[in-house]
Amino acid sequence: MKAVATRVLSASVTLRDGPRAGERRATGPGLLILLGVGLDDDEAAVRKLVEKILVLRVFSNAEGKFDKSVVDVKGELLLISQFTLLASLKGGRRPDFTGAARPEKAEPLCRLAAELLAASGLTVRAGEFGASMAVESVNDGPVTIVVDTAAF
Numbered sequence: 001m002k003a004v005a006t007r008v009l010s011a012s013v014t015l016r017d018g019p020r021a022g023e024r025r026a027t028g029p030g031l032l033i034l035l036g037v038g039l040d041d042d043e044a045a046v047r048k049l050v051e052k053i054l055v056l057r058v059f060s061n062a063e064g065k066f067d068k069s070v071v072d073v074k075g076e077l078l079l080i081s082q083f084t085l086l087a088s089l090k091g092g093r094r095p096d097f098t099g100a101a102r103p104e105k106a107e108p109l110c111r112l113a114a115e116l117l118a119a120s121g122l123t124v125r126a127g128e129f130g131a132s133m134a135v136e137s138v139n140d141g142p143v144t145i146v147v148d149t150a151a152f
Helices: 043-055 103-118
Strands: 002-015 024-027 030-036 066-068 076-081 124-126 133-148
Touching: 002 043, 002 076, 024 076, 024 124, 030 043, 030 103, 043 103, 043 133, 076 103, 076 133, 103 124
Parallel strands: 030 076, 076 124
Antiparallel strands: 002 024, 002 030, 002 133
16 A cells, blocks of 8 residues: 655645535644555555654654654545556556556445545545546645655
8 A cells, every 4th residue: 555645735626526526624733645446455554654744754843853643643644545556557558447446345444444534533525536637735844755655
């Protein structure tokens, strides 16, 4: 499972198609999380990833050092499913997405990630799985961390 966590001043997603087209979901300061689910990912991987994201010390203390987590600063979270994080470029110029989980497996794991993040007590908004979306963010820092469960 891979995620890209970006510290943001604000972030939003606007649904571009489907019955909720035009609906906008926004957050204040916190993290924008892009989440990719791989073929071998399961509930244990989701729990591991969420635990890591919630304790990432990427927010500054009074001395300007990274010493606080999103929980410490009571930040907000915007979670967006993004299978393209699992792209392979081994075959040339066109990305190969065969390493990404099929929607019937990935969608429940993305929902679980949102539920676990919300269980922290923080405000969590999410995109719409499989929908075309416009994602906007005002990055803070910028601070962007790649979180890959295969690495820990």
